[in-house]
Amino acid sequence: MNELDTLIKGRSIAIVGAGLVGAGWALVFARAGLAVKIFDANPVIANAAIPLIEQQLVELQAHGLINEPAADIVARLSLATDLADAIDGAAYLQESILERVELKRALMEDLEALADADLIIGSSSSGIVASAFSSGLKIAARVVIAHPVNPPYLVPVVEIVPSAETSPQTVAFVSALMEAVGQSVVHVRKEVEGFVLNRLQAVLLREAWALVEEGVASCEDIDKTVRDGLGWRWSFMGPFETIDLNAPGGIADYAVRLGPLYRSIAASGKHDQQWSDALIGEVESQRRGFLQRGDLEQRRAWRDRKLMALSAAKRDASE
C-alpha cells in the first residue's frame, strides 16, 4: 500500500468550485490516481471543467508530463449532481469557489450540515484566512487553507495555513496528501495577510512600481533585471539559499557583510504610496508597447508552454 492509499483508503476527492483553479486541482488529484468528483453551483462552469482538463492533458502529454494515457486520467473524473453527491465517499474536499468571504462561509455552513465527521477541507483561498469563514463552526478543526499557484498541476507549491481552530491532524493530513500527489508544501504558521507567497510578491512589486514612478527604469528593463538575472537562482534555490552561497562563510557571514547595505537600500524606498492612476496608465502604456491587448491570450499560452518546459526540465534534472 503506498502513501496515498494509506491516506485516502479508497475514498474520493471532492472538488467544489470548478473554475480554472478547481479544474487544475481536479487534474492534480486524478493524475495521482484518485477518483475525483467535481461540483460547481454554476452548471455552465461545471460542464466546462472536464473538457478543459482534457485540453490541458493534451498539452501535458506533449511535454511528457503524464505517465499514462490521458483517457485513464479523465476516466477518474466525474461531475457531481450536488454538494451532497460531491462529498459522498470523499476523504478530502478542495474548495476553490469565488474569493468572497460570505460565499465561503455559506459553503462551510452547508458542509457542517452535510459532511461526515471525518471529511477534511482545504481552501484555495489566496487572501482570505480560514478563521474568517470557519470560525465557530464544528468543522473548523477540519478546515485549513491550501493555497496553490495557478496552475497547480504545473507549479507545485502549496501554502498550508491553519487557523487557530484547525487541528494538528488536519494540517498533517493535508500536508501528507499534498506531498503524496506531488505538490511542494509550505507551512505558514500564522494567519498573515497574503500568506508567504503574496507577501514576497507584494514587496517586490511595490518596489518595481516605485522604480517606474521615480523614473529609475522602464517596466521592460525591470522585467529584464529579473528574467535575465535575479530570477534565475530564485527559480531553483529561493532567496535564503541564494545568499547562503554568496558569502564565503554562509548566510551569517553574508548578513554581517551585506545586511546594513540591504537595510539601507530597503529603507531608502517609498513604501506607502498607492499605485496612482497616472502610474497605472504609464505602466499599462509601456506594457502595451510590448504586447498588444489582443495578444494577451496568445502570450498566456506561451507562458504555459514555458512553465511546462520548466516543469519537465526540473523533473529531469539530476540533483
Add this chain to the structure above:
Amino acid sequence: MNELDTLIKGRSIAIVGAGLVGAGWALVFARAGLAVKIFDANPVIANAAIPLIEQQLVELQAHGLINEPAADIVARLSLATDLADAIDGAAYLQESILERVELKRALMEDLEALADADLIIGSSSSGIVASAFSSGLKIAARVVIAHPVNPPYLVPVVEIVPSAETSPQTVAFVSALMEAVGQSVVHVRKEVEGFVLNRLQAVLLREAWALVEEGVASCEDIDKTVRDGLGWRWSFMGPFETIDLNAPGGIADYAVRLGPLYRSIAASGKHDQQWSDALIGEVESQRRGFLQRGDLEQRRAWRDRKLMALSAAKRDASE
C-alpha cells in the same frame, strides 16, 4: 563586418581587477572573439585568472555553452604587465577591483593620466555609483557603471548606470558592446542605491527575514515558496509581464483588482528593523540544518551546474 567589429575596430578589451568578477568578464569578451588583456595589481590574483577561466571553459564546454574549442578562446587572453600595458590598444576597459571608493577613485586618476582620449570605461561596481569615483575628472564622460550578476558568462543581465557626467555616447557604446557580446542590458537612469537588481532583491530579502523573525515560516519554507512557485514565472518573464498576464484585461486591470490588496500587504510589514544578531543566529542555524558549513563549496558547484543547465535550456528554447 559584424556589430562587434564595427564597435571595437580590431582593438582589445582591458580587464582591470582579475578576481572572480574580472575573470568572468574576460571570459565573456574572449568568448565573443575579442582580444583581452588582463591586469591586477596583485600578481597572485593576476596569475590565477587564466587558469580559472580555463577551468570554467571546461564546464561550459560540457554543457554545450561554447561554440569553438576552449583553447581558441584562451588564446585571446593575455596578462598585462601593468595598467599602461593593459590599456594599450584597448577600446574598452572593464573595472572589477575591490568595492572601495578610494581604490576606484585612484584607478580613475591613473587612467586620467594614462588613457587615450577615446577609451571607454565600465565599472562592475555593485553599489558605489560612478559619480562617487569619477566626478570632476576629465574622463568622467567616458565612465559608466556596467554591473553584472556573477558569473557574467552565465547570467546575462548587466545594469548600465550613468552618472550625471557620463556622456550619452558612452552609454550607447557600452550598451551596444554588451548586447553584441551576448549580455542583456538594463538601463538604470538615476544613480539610486542598489541600482535596480539589488533594490528588488533587498525588499524581498527584508520581507523574508521578517517572516522568519515573526515566526510565520521557516527559511526552508520561504525558499520553497520561491523555488517551487513564485520564482518560476520570474525566471522567464519578470514581475510586470507576470501580472500583465494574470488579469483578463492586462496590467491596468490587474492594478485595479489587486493594487489595494498588495498595498495593504506591503504596508502591513515591519520595514525598518535590522537583521538582529538573534535573528541572524536563528537563520544561520536553520540553514546549517540543511547544509553544513563544510558543504557550502560543493553546493556552490551544484548551483553553477544548475545555472549552466538553465543557460543551455534558455538558449535552446524556441520563443
